[in-house]
Amino acid sequence: MALFRVVARRFGAHSKQFLPSSSFASRQFHDSTTLYSNGQTNLKEILAEIISSEQVRVSDFRKAHGGSVIGQVTVDQAYGGMRGIKGMVYETSVLDPEEGIRFRGYSIPECQELLPKIPGGEEPLPEGIFWLLLTGKIPNKHQVEHLSREWAERADIPSHVVTMLNNFPSTLHPMAQFSAAITALSSESKFAKAYSDGVHKAKYWEYAYEDAMDLIAKLPTVAAMIYRNLYREGTNVGAIDPNNDWSGNFASMLGYDDPYFTELLRLYLCIHSDHEGGNVSAHTVHLVGSALSDPYLSFAAGMNGLAGPLHGLANQEVLVWLERCQEALGGDLTDDNVKNFIWNTLKSGQVVPGYGHAVLRKTDPRYQCQREFALKHLPDDPLFQVVSQLYKLVPDILLEQGKAKNPWPNVDAHSGVLLQHYGMTEMNYYTVLFGVSRALGTLASLVWDRALGLPLERPKSMSTDGLMQLVGVSSSD
């Protein structure tokens, strides 16, 4: 079994050249002579302890304050997508208007500093983010390596899903393929089987955990097959390397061998992993999961939400506009020219896409860390230079118009630019990457939903007549 193999290697290794080191991206387990006990890397055991104490904490809180009022609901909110209504509990991340998204309380800069990286690497590993989201604790290097190995072992997909993917026409959007394949993977669901075997509800979370681990492990394989089928003439994704981390395997299955692309992928998969519970994809996973649909069905539903133009497609709009700007200015990117282009856009009643995060008061750290990556690795990329310049100029222009709103660029603007640089120009595919990343947060949350025994979700709906009556208006008015 996996753990036994790892332990044996550590005991046996004396030289650093135990495994062939084919690229900067492969990792070696034998650099440590300390034995890490089974208990310290067994995520499920660690989680079980944390869950029991958290269950008590929540239960005590609800006993003392369950009836406290925490907000007021208006008619507009009922018509307005429930915006602002505090109606859901979601533990894994919270959006801080000052610091950006916080994963279990840790901001992105803090995660970048504290989470393990590959030897010689600079970007945190998504395995570490998942560990943090699930347990609330920062993992150490060994725990992360263990997780990489476990995911590598769980990565195989059943042949019926392979057949299904290979039979999809190229006209079927990548997100539709992605969601369909995930739904079909539910044949592997341990949760569904346990439920039909009548397992006690106190154990639901354990099966949700198993399915989450399996699904996360399989997503890169599915996503890479979709990519290869659509854009690389159906070439083979190749085998999973058990010594490679999750992102490393993903990159090589996609057919990218630049180690900096893999670093980018690590960063990308970390920063998109979670964004509170109210957004369509996270809420859907939570909602569908509350009916005790297995995690595969729940996550696939979330992906159907992510496919909607209002949720996951922002990155495309931005890229299109940036390219238009580049074309219009033909490489003559003086501040004045760029300013004129912006003003012309605004005057013609259009919006400059990709700026102004609705909620943040400062620059989105997800934008910031991508900018830093670009400055380090691709400072001369022409599209990056357009982004840099535009967003240097846009804030002042907005201020001139008497707007207070945070005018800083959107995380999506930047991700498109970075992916393009390494050769991933297929914009239709970007949302699939986003989806793979979002699995980390939404599935970690789903495990906790079952652990805390959260019930079926069911807000009260009202008809217009009903609302009028409630407010004291005659419905014939």
Next chain:
Amino acid sequence: MAKRQTWQKRYIDSGKQFEWFFNFETVKRKVLPFIPKSDECRIIDLGCGTSHFTLDLCKASEFQGSVFLTDFSMEAVFHQQKIYAAPQSSEICYDSGIPCNGVPSNSKTSHLDKSAVSTEHKKSSKLKTKMTSFFLCCDAEMLPLKDHSMDLVIDKGTVDSVLKDKNNGLSRARQMLKEAARILTPGGHYIQFTDEDPDARLSLLENSLCDFDVYRHFNITYSSLGFYGNGIEYFLYVVVRK
């Protein structure tokens, strides 16, 4: 943007009207319902700047009570005096904490002895109303006003400016909101115009107004004012003291 000097300089360089987000006409329908009817009532504009919003509001509603125009920039207060047709020679009290004669003051902050005599009572013949206007140069984070003395508090872009302070924006905004809550009468409204999203602004309001169990003491709601050009959505946040 959060500094007094910035605004002083700005108003000195250009004495023109400056409106954050939009002017009164745009949101007239939404605001008029908040104007109290009684001539005993008091309206205060926190951080009035060189905006004509409150003046337009008072004219449109034929407000009969007292209106207070406050700003930490002297230039702004001078500007307001002009547009309310108050005489140039009146003096204005400055520096928070100085008790101003004829104006309700916060006894906690009265500690300075040197002060200009405060305010200007002016029955404005232009407006043909009983309305009286007061002009205070003071800091919204430390208002020289009694608890529960204002029926309507108006904030258009003020807390937004304070939030721009890179180092202390959040704590200053909290302080300002606490003060606004303090001077609000029971049943009074604090209305805030901004482009900040409810996810951010609601939690700021909830965390600032009151240290404990905020919804026991206040109701906080918001409505969207719509999109006025450039795809930016504006909001009206309403806090009512119970």
